Amino acid sequence: MTRPLPEEVRRVASIGGGPIGGGWTAHFLARGYAVRSYLHDASEETAFRRIVETAWRSLETLGLEEHASLERLHVTSDLAEAVGDAEFVQESAPENLDIKRSLYAILGDLTPPDTIIASSTSGLTMTDIQAQCPTPARTVVGHPFNPPYLLPLVEIAGGRDTAPEAVAWARAFYRAAGKEPLVLTREIPGFIATRLQEALWREALHMVANDEATPEQIDLALRHGPGPRLALMGQCMAFHVACGEGGMATNLDQFGPALELPWSRLAAPALTRELRDRMVEGCDAMAAGRGFEELAAGRDRGIVAILQAIRASRPDP
């Protein structure tokens, strides 16, 4: 076993010349790693470097690691050169199962045997991607949100042949690399964040198709309604805090019947005692002893800061 400790990784390979591959490259450079980026076609290099340089400006504002430098980027179209001595590989090839399968068949041999390989796929499962990989135990999904150099979330899920320790290592590595890792309990289509976003997106498309709202109305509603709150507090805790001292229990016991109302095209699950208790216990765990007033004060402080930040970030009209 020659796998380094997650926090001792220094050399990362990034595969893919698009916005996701370029975004990951910028992120890893900003955190002080040496990055080898593989482009399928050398002609992509100009566009690729432009993505990285654009991202760099935001990353500078957020704060670079001590040794971070764009000089530590090496771009190549030789896959073996990109991954040959990598201590971690982030794969962001096109979202096509055949392409990813063929790629992992080769990557499995080219990448040092203990190096973790993570896929940026937003919808494919690692069970499908790793099917032809000779060394599938070290392959995982590591799904970022766009733009990957700014949004902290990385959803991690192993496939059927992934070793549990590979998932644990990936989680620790992403955390060391400044991301917010979320390990899925099991492989589900669309993972967690994309499923939630997709439900919202499909409702939006239905509304536009049925003349109930325009794209402009949908975006205005999201930006000025739930958006600033979701940046700070998830939907579960938002409802927990909205119900005062009674919290999530009051929300479900009092507003549970609203789940039967036609407020979305998505039918709600049966609100069983077990589901109720899971929601309540989950919110209690997140509250971690903080009462309603403390949680609401923190929410308000955060939303005020976000509103001020949005105001200040816009150029004068």
Place this chain on the structure above:
Amino acid sequence: MTRPLPEEVRRVASIGGGPIGGGWTAHFLARGYAVRSYLHDASEETAFRRIVETAWRSLETLGLEEHASLERLHVTSDLAEAVGDAEFVQESAPENLDIKRSLYAILGDLTPPDTIIASSTSGLTMTDIQAQCPTPARTVVGHPFNPPYLLPLVEIAGGRDTAPEAVAWARAFYRAAGKEPLVLTREIPGFIATRLQEALWREALHMVANDEATPEQIDLALRHGPGPRLALMGQCMAFHVACGEGGMATNLDQFGPALELPWSRLAAPALTRELRDRMVEGCDAMAAGRGFEELAAGRDRGIVAILQAIRASRPDP
């Protein structure tokens, strides 16, 4: 016709002693209005004033209007006294159709005949609420997002007997009062923002019920994934910008097939040519001539500011 111009309103009545009624009261006071707040029971006054004073701290940070003062609040349990000379009424009574109907039956006589009455209801329709109101033409829905003193959105919809000019006046008034009004094309259950939020919420409940995610995982996914982006850019423009120069057209033409994938329990609508074109035209209108790079730069600047604001708003751990 004695209705004042929307920007000349000075006296507002707020009905309801809960978090929404209290939140509206604080908002209107902060914008410099004189506010008469009606509480169903005088014993609610201490709790009510506490809601207003808590909100006031955030409103001070965001910036008060010149003449704004908590001294301009008058609390009463006499409904006629609250609304008798109001130039605008914001009703936030309990979310119960019988209660609201009975209330509007009385309000219709007590409120000066041209004064607009807006309901904070999050799910009832004005057609149902105004059924027993003797003067329904001036009643509208004016649905805020919680907390109403911070989140700018107000969804406006008239009922069957609402006059179109009442809707137009309400829109102009809310804008003058510092909110972001969104007038619905027609009355739909859950309006726009709540429908979108409800689709997301129901998907979340399904996932918890099926052991696919915990409430903690759902909130973490939202806060660190789509959240910071939704505060700045709606889902339509987020996809438009994510697809580079091709924008929403590329998103739908290339990823349209993903709508068939089981990424949510909500089935997608048929992606007709007409729906595609509406989405593309909506995004083009919002882009208002700005190309991909300018939009992406604005998005990144905003997200950076939001991430910094969230970081700064948290007390040291």
